[in-house]
Amino acid sequence: MRPKHKDLVVIGGGPAGLAAALAAKKAGVEDILILERDEKLGGILNQCIHNGFGLHTFHEELTGPEYASRYIDQVLEEKIEYQLESMVLDIDEAKNITVLSPVHGLEKIQAKAIVLAMGCRERPRGALNIPGSRPAGIYSAGTAQHMVNIEGYLPGKKVVILGSGDIGLIMARRMSLEGASVLAVAELMPYSAGLQRNIVQCLQDYNIPLYTSTTVVDIEGKERVQSVTLAKVDENLQPIAGTEQEIECDTLLLSCGLIPENELSRKAGLKLSPASKGAEVDENLQTSIPGIFACGNVLHVHDLVDYVSSESAKAGQSAAAYIQNPAEQVQEGVSIETKGLVSYVVPEKIHTKDLKEDVLLRFRIKKPIDDGCFILECDGKQVLKLARPKLLPANMQELKVKKELLQNAQSIRLYAGKKEEA
Amino acid sequence: MKKEMICINCPKGCSLLVEEKNGSYIVTGNTCPKGKEYALSELLHPMRIITSTVTLLNGSQNRVPVKTDKPVAKEKIFEIMPKIYALHVSPPVSIGDILMENIDGQNANLIATQNVKVK
Numbered sequence: 194m195r196p197k198h199k200d201l202v203v204i205g206g207g208p209a210g211l212a213a214a215l216a217a218k219k220a221g222v223e224d225i226l227i228l229e230r231d232e233k234l235g236g237i238l239n240q241c242i243h244n245g246f247g248l249h250t251f252h253e254e255l256t257g258p259e260y261a262s263r264y265i266d267q268v269l270e271e272k273i274e275y276q277l278e279s280m281v282l283d284i285d286e287a288k289n290i291t292v293l294s295p296v297h298g299l300e301k302i303q304a305k306a307i308v309l310a311m312g313c314r315e316r317p318r319g320a321l322n323i324p325g326s327r328p329a330g331i332y333s334a335g336t337a338q339h340m341v342n343i344e345g346y347l348p349g350k351k352v353v354i355l356g357s358g359d360i361g362l363i364m365a366r367r368m369s370l371e372g373a374s375v376l377a378v379a380e381l382m383p384y385s386a387g388l389q390r391n392i393v394q395c396l397q398d399y400n401i402p403l404y405t406s407t408t409v410v411d412i413e414g415k416e417r418v419q420s421v422t423l424a425k426v427d428e429n430l431q432p433i434a435g436t437e438q439e440i441e442c443d444t445l446l447l448s449c450g451l452i453p454e455n456e457l458s459r460k461a462g463l464k465l466s467p468a469s470k471g472a473e474v475d476e477n478l479q480t481s482i483p484g485i486f487a488c489g490n491v492l493h494v495h496d497l498v499d500y501v502s503s504e505s506a507k508a509g510q511s512a513a514a515y516i517q518n519p520a521e522q523v524q525e526g527v528s529i530e531t532k533g534l535v536s537y538v539v540p541e542k543i544h545t546k547d548l549k550e551d552v553l554l555r556f557r558i559k560k561p562i563d564d565g566c567f568i569l570e571c572d573g574k575q576v577l578k579l580a581r582p583k584l585l586p587a588n589m590q591e592l593k594v595k596k597e598l599l600q601n602a603q604s605i606r607l608y609a610g611k612k613e614e615a
Numbered sequence: 616m617k618k619e620m621i622c623i624n625c626p627k628g629c630s631l632l633v634e635e636k637n638g639s640y641i642v643t644g645n646t647c648p649k650g651k652e653y654a655l656s657e658l659l660h661p662m663r664i665i666t667s668t669v670t671l672l673n674g675s676q677n678r679v680p681v682k683t684d685k686p687v688a689k690e691k692i693f694e695i696m697p698k699i700y701a702l703h704v705s706p707p708v709s710i711g712d713i714l715m716e717n718i719d720g721q722n723a724n725l726i727a728t729q730n731v732k733v734k
Binding site for chain 2: 255341
């Protein structure tokens with residue numbers, strides 16, 4: 194098979210891939226190909242029909258499909274090549290891509306640079322260790338969202354939701370609007386994993402109870418779900434005997450977290466970060482293989498598409514810079530050490546010598562913090578301290594760091610926690 | 616009278632407090648003008664944008680996503696939904712196309728939020 198050659202291949206035609214391709218094109222790359230496995234561009238935004246997207250990017254509130262179309266229109270205008278129904282099977286470290294599609298069959302593409310923008314997947318039942326039988330009627334919230342919003346089917350009429358991630362909350366409202374009764378949302382942790390606004394407009398508006406520190410301990414039903422048993426959990430997240438509550442229902446939706454989809458990254462042999470579950474990247478969003486970049490939810494799970502778009506534009510610009518001036522020798526960067534309640538930070542490392550731009554650190558915290566602060570230390574010296582009155586794990590945190598503060602640093606440390614414990 | 620609420624205008628989700636003093640309302644906790652507007656509307660007459668889908672006939676897909684172009688009275692949502700269920704449209708559909716005018720007398724139109732070409 195003779196390989197095709199492309200300057201830049203973007204894997205994934207969702208919000209990350211679209212923004213990366215557009216930014217690369219604007220930075221002067223002409224020969225770009227977006228590979229998308231679905232029948233249309235836009236990715237998960239196509240099924241996110243609710244509003245709330247685009248406040249940062251477009252200063253107006255858009256629905257998912259509207260937000261996607263703003264980018265799709267630009268991709269069409271810029272005549273960026275894209276290929277639909279195209280499933281990438283393999284990437285290797287020499288940037289050879291194997292892709293399968295009904296139109297072209299099996300193809301090999303040799304790319305000068307690759308942007309990984311494959312998004313994330315929902316944590317399935319199998320990864321949650323929920324006891325009970327295995328009847329029909331158990332879906333991930335995103336699957337239910339696809340059934341309702343794309344296919345036009347209601348997956349059930351009496352619904353319990355496990356997990357209070359945003360998709361679960363959005364689906365609680367969506368199922369209610371379509372005539373189902375949502376009986377309860379159970380959340381294992383003592384706080385919700387979703388945005389506050391969604392608790393208000395998706396649960397409280399529809400009188401749906403949210404039970405925190407609660408999990409599913411049993412599922413009954415042979416052919417179809419007949420009931421779900423909830424129980425309170427203790428501080429070690431273990432169910433407390435005697436607190437069980439059986440709820441008759443026909444559907445259980447799972448909204449228990451998202452995981453970056455890094456199957457291809459693993460095949461390529463990229464170094465992955467156990468903390469973010471995405472590729473380890475530097476300040477240019479370059480992975481451990483020169484010329485391969487990662488952005489969006491495949492890098493780390495975002496709560497706002499606006500942040501995906503801006504991060505991905507950066508990856509596109511970096512890919513363009515690499516294509517125009519490839520540097521196969523990557524100098525060692527300085528890893529950012531995380532302290533306190535920081536669960537991960539992206540980028541993981543920074544090339545502090547001749548830093549050309551300010552660096553945006555994106556990170557999450559492990560649990561809610563009242564009266565908290567962020568501290569950045571370089572070479573043991575505090576260079577930045579910011580007070581934050583209220584911090585929630587559901588919100589991704591951002592810290593813009595001036596390049597002068599990081600220049601030539603040998604060690605970098607990021608702390609988040611209570612102000613008095615700092 | 617005092618009422619605490621969480622602003623739903625943006626993902627920040629500011630905690631708002633509305634207090635009535637001598638017939639006027641004072642809003643605190645908001646970090647932008649929209650928060651104040653929301654708090655007053657939420658106290659006096661809660662409004663929401665509805666998003667849903669309608670049936671697409673003879674199209675390349677089953678559904679077309681839609682929204683109300685303005686917020687509608689929250690208590691009218693379940694009166695409006697059956698009108699959305701009953702709606703059938705045919706392609707082509709463009710973003711912003713008005714699919715139903717002045718829905719349920721709410722002074723808001725139901726508009727398409729996705730472009731759908733003829734199959």
